[in-house]
Amino acid sequence: MIFVYSFIFCGTICLLGQIILDNTNLTPGHVTTMFVIFGGLLNAFDLYDKFIKWFGAGTLVPITSFGHSLTHAVMSAIDKDGILGLFTGMFNLTTAGIVAAMVFGFITSMIFKARD
Amino acid sequence: MVINLNKDNYKKIVSKITPKENKVKNALISFFIGGLIGMLGQIIVTILENNYSINHNDATTIMIIILIFISCFLTGLGFFDNFVSKAKAGLIIPITGFAHAMASAMLEYKNEGLVTGIGMNAFKLAGSVILYGTISAYFFGVIKYFVFGG
Numbered sequence: 001m002i003f004v005y006s007f008i009f010c011g012t013i014c015l016l017g018q019i020i021l022d023n024t025n026l027t028p029g030h031v032t033t034m035f036v037i038f039g040g041l042l043n044a045f046d047l048y049d050k051f052i053k054w055f056g057a058g059t060l061v062p063i064t065s066f067g068h069s070l071t072h073a074v075m076s077a078i079d080k081d082g083i084l085g086l087f088t089g090m091f092n093l094t095t096a097g098i099v100a101a102m103v104f105g106f107i108t109s110m111i112f113k114a115r116d
Numbered sequence: 117m118v119i120n121l122n123k124d125n126y127k128k129i130v131s132k133i134t135p136k137e138n139k140v141k142n143a144l145i146s147f148f149i150g151g152l153i154g155m156l157g158q159i160i161v162t163i164l165e166n167n168y169s170i171n172h173n174d175a176t177t178i179m180i181i182i183l184i185f186i187s188c189f190l191t192g193l194g195f196f197d198n199f200v201s202k203a204k205a206g207l208i209i210p211i212t213g214f215a216h217a218m219a220s221a222m223l224e225y226k227n228e229g230l231v232t233g234i235g236m237n238a239f240k241l242a243g244s245v246i247l248y249g250t251i252s253a254y255f256f257g258v259i260k261y262f263v264f265g266g
Contacts (some may be wrong), residue, residue: 002158004155006154010150011206013209015147015205017150018204018205022142031205033248043256044259044260057176059154061154061210063211066214066245067252073253074254075256101242105221106222106234
């Protein structure tokens with residue numbers, strides 16, 4: 001059943017993105033940026049952690065979870081280190097994603113040729 | 117009169133059917149594709165947890181890395197742009213879109229050299245996600261610290 005919940009959550013986020021793309025002049029860059037901030041906002045109200053419990057790993061796939069992870073990391077770093085946590089804890093949870101994108105992207109650009 | 121009526125009818129038909137159908141179709145496709153990717157994420161996590169007895173946090177991290185690897189690889193092969201033009205937001209909104217943005221930027225500017233091409237353009241598309249994600253997270257952290265007292 002958790003598979004269906006993941007399907008519905010991730011699908012709904014993508015559906016919202018597509019509706020925004022189709023009905024406004026915003027580019028995909030605008031929409032992904034909005035969704036990252038939106039994910040952070042949901043986490044600031046402790047909602048995103050509940051979504052993860054309810055809907056499973058499908059909540060970690062959309063870009064909203066990137067904002068959630070950033071905000072979540074900062075919040076727990078503040079609990080731990082006080083105000084310095086604002087600077088030290090930002091990427092604690094998102095390192096894997098950023099590093100993977102950089103490394104695999106670089107390897108990809110080394111191996112393959114650009115196609116137009 | 118006849119021409120006007122025809123024009124009106126034509127306009128009505130065009131505005132009623134063409135854009136609406138496309139929008140509904142786009143929305144359904146992105147719901148379906150996005151949902152499939154979310155479900156794929158859950159399937160990978162479940163397999164890692166059950167068959168390789170990896171704990172939940174590590175399993176989700178590995179799942180994200182696998183999805184990023186797949187989308188970088190498909191970007192390199194040139195499939196991903198075709199998929200995006202068909203699946204639209206279904207592939208842009210998940211983490212696959214982030215990986216695709218970085219890989220395709222690096223690939224596109226490859227010819228301009230390692231530093232001026234790949235190095236300076238790697239974050240051209242994905243940079244705004246990281247920047248504004250960080251700024252908003254910082255802002256929420258400041259509010260938490262100063263308003264709610266840490």
